[in-house]
Amino acid sequence: MLPWRADLAGRFEESQFDSELLRGNPLGDPSERPVLVYLPPGYDADQQRYPSIYVAMGYTGHLGMWFNRTPFRQPYPELLDAMFAGGDVPPAIVVFVDAWTKYGGSQYLDSPGTGQYHSYLCEEIVPWVDATYRTIADRDHRAITGKSSGGYAAMVTPLLRPDVFGALATHAGDASFELCYRPGFPVLAKQLRDRYDGSYEKFFADAEQRAGQLLRQDLEVLEFYGYASAYSAEPDGTVLLPFDELGEVVPAVWERWLALDPVAMLGQPQYADALRSLRAVWIDAGKQDEYHLDLGATAFHRAAHELGGPQLHFELFEGTHGGIEYRYPLAVRWLCEQLTG
Template structure:
């Protein structure tokens, strides 16, 4: 496996979305966000219009990490280019979106503690792309895909914004919250007790004077805090943690998390018509996923079936793997989505 990118048959435009919705966000994060737009082979030689697939990242990811190269693996943009260059799928525009925050991620939701990231994605990024590229600008020709937190965003976005998206792919997306999140609460409560006197405020203060990742507990503490900021942020930009010092859930806060669970959103009867209107849903996860997201994937699949979603419109699959190193799955879902656009 060569450690550099080959010459592409298509091309990637690097742009910047100047977001009014993210301006003055509570964390002071940039409101100007990079965006990568992959244009398939032949885009510049014709006047045809193309469907669009939006790609959103996992927790701690940002748009530039898509071009990072791991040993013996190719970055996803290279796999996208190969897919279209070899005729493995009908051509599409592929948009890589940035929704990073100072806490590692936004979960692609609107939150008073982080910013209006769902509205930014739906109302600003989509409009920015449609204004600059030859897209087929309707819901039936838009899909959204992602892994982990990105898979979570891919599940909730077509439910919340059916006017924009009629297709999705989720790879090990956060779902079935009592299974994927709650088991980690006692461990995080211990970390806070043993290292920070039980206080997230002490943890936050301690981060100010050192590099993130220099303590083994950093990632888990940041991830739970970042999710809390997304799911249980308060109007004054403070953050409510969903468990007490023994790791026991605080019901009034935990209920706010559960309201964001894709399994519960899919099971809500008011969303049934929206779910049945989706023409393509890809769901997969590894059977050894450390966050039990294969169980979340199965629960989401079952909720779709219970809502009356036609099984011919759904691809559900589990495979032998953990949570990491499943990037080879992304082109499979992308090809399937592109073949299913009207």
């Protein structure tokens, strides 16, 4: 595990995509976004067409972070390339998508509070990739994968658009909202009360004065507002929180969140049918996940198993929420086998 960049057998191409759907988004975020595309070994030597796998980043992730180096660990792009370089995995084109926002993420949903990030992916990026690279341009040869909020995107995007994605892999994706989000309500309510008089307006004003100096608890407050912007924004962009000043649930708002919980979605006929139509679903999480997303993964697998349909892989492993990038190529390998089988 070298401390500097390794030689690659395949190659990456980074492009700038100017999105019409993100132009004029509510947060004033850039409409021009980087797209990173991995081309497997041999891509330039033949005219073969390849399955495509899309990678969604977790919350606070942006495209430039993929090559960050951590001691004794390799970045995911290098792990991915090493897997394909072995020659025993059906090759695929892998597309890394950026859905960063002012709040740190978008949950890859269309929202009047954040922007049209779901449509950006499905209606703009996917057609552009198919037109630019030699993909097999149909949903049965197209998958999406991700971890955490990216894992959430991997679960819900094929449920919303089974015509676009035919397989998925989710690593500790946000699911079972009663377990992963609701316990944080009183903690956040007290943080807002004690530091910002219960006001997100004061939080943002203070955060702007401390740009680049935010603490972990600041990022937690910001992240939760980003979730609310994705799940429960009004048509005019007003963001509604699912808890009050006591940290108690606001039922009407919380119901809007629960309607977007991947586990709850599988209880609705249209999403159950979408799940049954998929070719393959990989689900995993660390047993020591700090946000109880191992329980969410178990619940999503249980619901998917009861519905029947796709080939399922489910695994709980020893690990926490972070430092699990070594799991990502395992899922990509499996998806490649399913998409070409």
